[in-house]
Amino acid sequence: MSAIAESTVGAALATPHTQVGAPIIRITALRKSYGDNEVLKGIDLDVKRGEVIAIIGKSGSGKSTLLRCINGLEVFQEGSLTVDGKPLLYESAMAMRELRQRVGMIFQSFNLFPHLSVGRNVMLAPQLVKKKGSAENATRARQLLERVGLAEKFDAMPDQLSGGQQQRVAIARALAMDPAVMLCDEITSALDPELVGEVLRVVESLANEGMTLLMVTHEMNFARKVADRVIFMHQGRVHEMGSPEALFGQPRTAELKQFLSSLHD
Amino acid sequence: MIEFTLWDIVRNLALAARWTVVLSLIAFVGGGLVGLLLLVLRLSGRAPVNRVIGAYVQLFQGTPLLMQLFLLYFGIALFGIDTSAWMAAGVALTLYASAYLAEIWRGCVEAIPRGQWEASKSLALSFGQQLRHIILPQALRIAVPPTVGFLVQVIKGTALASVIGFVELTKAGGMIANVTYEPLLVYGCVALMYFVLCFPVSLYARTLERKLHVGHR
Ligand SMILES: Nc1ncnc2c1ncn2[C@@H]1O[C@H](COP(=O)(O)OP(=O)(O)OP(=O)(O)O)[C@@H](O)[C@H]1O
Ligand SMILES: [Mg+2]
Secondary structure, three states: OHHHHHHHHHOOOOOOOOOOOOEEEEEEEEEEEEOOEEEEEEEEEEEEOOOEEEEEEOOOOOHHHHHHHHOOOOOOOEEEEEEOOEEOOOOOHHHHHHHHHHEEEEOOOOOOOOOOOHHHHHHHHHHHOOOOOHHHHHHHHHHHHHHOOOHHHOOOOHHHOOHHHHHHHHHHHHHOOOOOEEEEEOOOOOOOHHHHHHHHHHHHHHHHOOOEEEEEOOOHHHHHHHOOEEEEEEOOEEEEEEOHHHHHHOOOOHHHHHHHHHHOO | OOOOOHHHHHHHHHHHHHHHHHHHHHHHHHHHHHHHHHHHHHHHOOHHHHHHHHHHHHHHHOOOHHHHHHHHHHHHHHOOOOOOHHHHHHHHHHHHHHHHHHHHHHHHHHOOOHHHHHHHHHOOOOHHHHHHHHHHHHHHHHHHHHHHHHHHHHHHHHHHHHHHOOOOHHHHHHHHHHHHOOHHHHHHHHHHHHHHHHHHHHHHHHHHHHHHHHHHO
């Protein structure tokens, strides 16, 4: 019992610069196009520290693009974006790297580095980017792997793990950079149904410990249970936004009603 | 007339084969370094840089190595630089190999899933760190067979340097055949020596490939 308590303390989440309850992500009038195709048509969104936000919407509504703008994987043309006090400045590679250190991202396809062991996957970025000493880095990596229930996989290679295990390693890898915010893009969509739960439990534990989370998800039950706020995106806009009870209980717009009813088919 | 024993033939060919080896090494090392530079420029580069490198690659892939050797040999002299067959052959083979290797390696890098770039970028790795720690190690694994295949081509390609008077294995073979009047025997020996040079390279590649794969298990 005490060992578990200790390890949880050891793998505690980092404290962001932003105060609890203050906006940790500020997105203002963000517009993004691919060529002539405008995909995000003016997004305004403030996310408070510790808030858990679920983003739902039809395929092609711009959910992934919005997430990917937040850590600069996609370049947007208009608007501004700040994460934990770090503004997004494309011109400065330094500023981009500063910002990305504040933002962890988990992908649908895990994207573990297949040529590195699980432990090295987790330790690589802290070593290279944060210049963390190897002993401290290894200790932290072990704690984080323990946190996601994979302490014994430190020396395994990614292709020896199940999808659910790989995704949990990906979460530990992102946490190792002590992000202020985590972005999750349909992180259980590539998993067999029986493996979804183990990943969602890890995400839920992060939410409970005050991590700021933005997750694109098709798991409506999970969104209802964990999210503080649900955003329904439609054709590149935040079409409707509110508490899970309000959004799922009393959808106001026809588009959301239609979207929700399409899920039951 | 001097009598040539088989031993004399083999010994003289073996001496000339040293220059084939040296020329091949120059092409490997020079071509590898320039090719790597071109690859990195192309991966980090903006559109104009890419177009220039693309044209360079096309130029060397689209013309015979023989012409490249001629043009360099006579072309450098035009600038008043005193060219030896040595320098011309070394430079020509280096450029030729660099163009091919840059293209082969680009294909290998492009075979790495986009998610690897994105995940490493999200972790705040710099471009150089992404290449060094994530992309190139994975590309290397798939690059071994085509790279070695090409290196074997280069070893055989050095034979063309004989046309600008560079005395390597092929040229020496020609000279010896002329004095011994035993072309079949001499060229047979020449072919055998090329084989002796190329075969271990292929063999080593197979071991290397296996080793790289084992490392990932
Ligand atoms: N790299 C790209 N180049 C051009 N168009 C793109 C690109 N990526 C996305 N798009 C377009 O942008 C729009 C929004 O895509 P996005 O991936 O954000 O949707 P999504 O809401 O995440 O959908 P899904 O639920 O299918 O993941 C789509 O119309 C898509 O075709
Ligand atoms: Mg998407």
